[in-house]
Amino acid sequence: MGSQQGICEARALIRGGLAATLASSAAGQPFASLVTPAPAPDLSPLLWLSSLSEHTRHLAAEPRCALLFTGRAEGANPQTAPRVTVTGLAARVPEEETAPLKARWLARHPYAALYAGFADFALWRVRIGGALLVGGFARAERLKAGDLSPDPEAVAAVLAAEAGIISHVNEDHADAVAAIAEGLLSAGPGPWRLVAVDVDGCDISEGNRTVRLAFPAPVRDADGVRAALIRAAREGRTTPGRSG
Missing domain, CATH: 2.30.110.10 (Electron Transport, Fmn-binding Protein; Chain A)
Incomplete structure (x- = not known):
């Protein structure tokens, strides 16, 4: 192993x-x-x-x-x-x-x-x-x-919740997505949106390019995704020199 x-x-x-x-x-x-x-x-x-x-x-x-x-x-x-x-x-x-x-x-x-x-x-x-x-x-x-291979049950759980997570985050927490992309990932300004989620992280796109947020550890469900995104947004907001 x-x-x-x-x-x-x-x-x-x-x-x-x-x-x-x-x-x-x-x-x-x-x-x-x-x-x-x-x-x-x-x-x-x-x-x-x-x-x-x-x-x-x-x-x-x-x-x-x-x-x-x-x-x-x-x-x-x-x-x-x-x-x-x-x-x-x-x-x-x-x-x-x-x-x-x-x-x-x-x-x-x-x-x-x-x-x-x-x-x-x-x-x-x-x-x-x-x-x-x-x-x-x-x-x-x-x-x-x-x-x-990631755990199949975790893969299925996150996949089942993915559409709801993406919709909720983009509609209600656009500022958090921007903080992650611009602050934590240093991707520069843009109309950043969450576009894909999996057990290991998520993809954030501004329409022309996509950047990757890797979670600190694999998640097992929607709650794990939520906790990882909250942590990433908090870190992004405190990153020195973040635009916006």
């Missing part, structure tokens, strides 16, 4: 990744490409892919793949950057399941609304089989899928 610290670091990298490197293969030849993932509530990376892309054709023929999520390096040496390589199986999301997951993907990548309706695009999901976390220079840890 992976360490708790390693599990939290890996999940934070996957949840927070705006971009990743996808490794696919064709006839034994490896191929790497840039993709823009978004995590499903259960942590499975979601990809909005064009059938015209080479990597999509690869995945259709050979679903085994890998995704590399990379954080920020501490200094000049890129090897100090935390990163996690996720291995798994890619499959196109069934049509009847696409709408809510596509909305979640678009919440992470709002700029993509310009081409999200193109006929050649479809939603894909990578089922995680395992991962290798490198927390920095010479610090590696292998993680099983079971180590990474």
Whole structure:
């Protein structure tokens, strides 16, 4: 079993990744490409892919793949950057399941609304089989899928409450959302709105870009989300130099 610290670091990298490197293969030849993932509530990376892309054709023929999520390096040496390589199986999301997951993907990548309706695009999901976390220079840890996966009951509870949480926070606590985005996350001014919630954190968007708030620890229900948001808003309001 992976360490708790390693599990939290890996999940934070996957949840927070705006971009990743996808490794696919064709006839034994490896191929790497840039993709823009978004995590499903259960942590499975979601990809909005064009059938015209080479990597999509690869995945259709050979679903085994890998995704590399990379954080920020501490200094000049890129090897100090935390990163996690996720291995798994890619499959196109069934049509009847696409709408809510596509909305979640678009919440992470709002700029993509310009081409999200193109006929050649479809939603894909990578089922995680395992991962290798490198927390920095010479610090590696292998993680099983079971180590990474959030508790299914907590995932279901937060997902069931998500729409209500988003509506309530945006309608009644817009100032708190702004405090989190502008103060705590230093994202600058904007019409910030809460757009997605999961057991590990939430996404906040101003229509053109999205920033991620990671909770201090995974939550299990709506009360846990509420407590984490209240804490984040309080910290954001006391951040020196906050605009507004």
